[in-house]
Amino acid sequence: MDPACGCGNFLVIAYRELRRLELEIYKELYVNDNMFVQMSVDINILYDCIDVDCMYGIEKEEFAANIAQVAIWLVDHQMNMELSQEFGEYFVRFPLKKAANIINGNALKVNWNEIIPREKLTYIVGNPPFISKKNRDKQQNLDMQAICKEVTNYGLLDYVCCWYIKTVEFIKNTNIKVAFISTNSIVQGEQVSVLWKYLLKKNIKINFAHRTFKWSNEYRKDAQVYVVIIGFSYINSLNKVIYDYEIPNSNPMKIKVKKINPYLLEQDDFIIENRSKPICKVPKINFGNMPNDNGNFLFTDEEKNEFLLREPKAEKFFRRFISAREFLHDEKRWCLWLKDAKPSEIVDMPKVYNLVKRVKESRLSSKRGATRKLADYPYLFGEIRQEKGNYILIPRHSSEQRKYIPMGFFSDEYIAADSCCIIKNADLYHFGVLMSEMHMAWVRQICGRIKSDFRYSNKLVYNNFPWPENPSYEKMLCVEKTVKRLLRVREEYKDQSLAQLYNPVITPYKLCEVHKELDKAVDKCYRSQKFYNDFNRMKFLFDLYKSYINND
Structure with missing residues (x-):
């Protein structure tokens, strides 16, 4: 079964390869046991071979579901022709008596057990939709809410995780094996601690995995993505394999291993989670400074020069402002840094004073309570984390x-934005x-x-x-x-x-x-x-x- 089958690509290939394996078995039987001596007079023996009704799929789009149905019939005919060519007899299945079980519906809403009882199912495969948490629509958010309600912080997950969670519930107390292609985000970063903490509690075992590689789906122009393949079940395989890629578009190296953890490494099952301080004796790290100023304290070169023509006393309060973009692309931006300015100095600079008033108004109009509190100190950045001394940005x-991620050394004369991390000392x-x-x-x-x-x-x-x-x-x-x-x-x-x-x-x-x-x-x-x-x-x-x- 493919519970997100689209036009049936995975089912078509799976069916074709199963038929070819079956053909090899028939050839062995024919050569070794002379089983097909009567083939010329009784071709009906071949009608017991694998048929299209062993394939199951669920697809939300009706047109794609219809294509999948027809595609499996076509590949069945193709394989019948290969069988006919091999044994010299014309083998066809007309009229069509059986069909693949392709269901048009939302796989996250339908009851899979009504489509195929679990005891009849051997494998689940597919590539469920690649949709990040920021790109989900209203219906997809509702799907997440229904499927992932028992998962803590499920809002951090990509949409594809719904299929993992529903599949794990469906295959409980069975020997069904599963393999999904997913974006590699589910084995990296914060999603690991959300998804895999839940799956590991369910005693799911990873039996094989392809680590990150670049995949292009010719049927989807936008599907050239970095993906992983994860094979899992409740049964712990003794013959585990990791396929590693030196670079994302190279051929895989097959590595036999004894265990595979959620990071797709030969390691015990454990999750790396957020930590408030380093595990080693090294300098502490922090975010840069967040202006929360509605743009009032930030200036380009040209804007700064124009401002100083009207307010020359402000010059000593300008600092280079370094965001990730300015740092990487060598662009110049400036900020008014009034942290050490006296109230009398601010009042003595009318243009600066007006900017401070604007910042106060902007913060007071915010819907966020934390931002409104910052209106008590409108001359300061919203969050100041920079200390005196040099730092790595x-x-x-x-x-x-x-x-490599480019990094650099800076003095405290440079104000780092919160789009950067800073490591002092x-x-x-x-x-x-x-x-x-x-x-x-x-x-x-x-x-x-x-x-x-x-x-x-x-x-x-x-x-x-x-x-x-x-x-x-x-x-x-x-x-x-x-x-x-x-x-x-x-x-x-x-x-x-x-x-x-x-x-x-x-x-x-x-x-x-x-x-x-x-x-x-x-x-x-x-x-x-x-x-x-x-x-x-x-x-x-x-x-x-x-x-x-x-x-x-």
């Missing part, structure tokens, strides 16, 4: 195309580890996503990241020296934005080479043996993570 959102060693392939392997697995882009999280990614355990001074010094070289190379290309420098198609050779050296230096802080791929790195990092947690 990490953009919270970054393209998944980049091998961090040094070159910390910067080197965060800019390494080791950290990026963790990011790719643990962080959430916006579409397919990275969404860096302080509580989920950084605070759970397992840093090297007691690296020697010499190894840390090697990382620091390599970081200095990296920053010098960046300086050579200071006329280029970081978005340009870290575009994987055109990254300068010198920058690539110094990053390779940095990766090696950081790897040696973890262990002397080489790491060959992300799968290898993540296995090591998860073991290290468990060690830190157990000793916490």
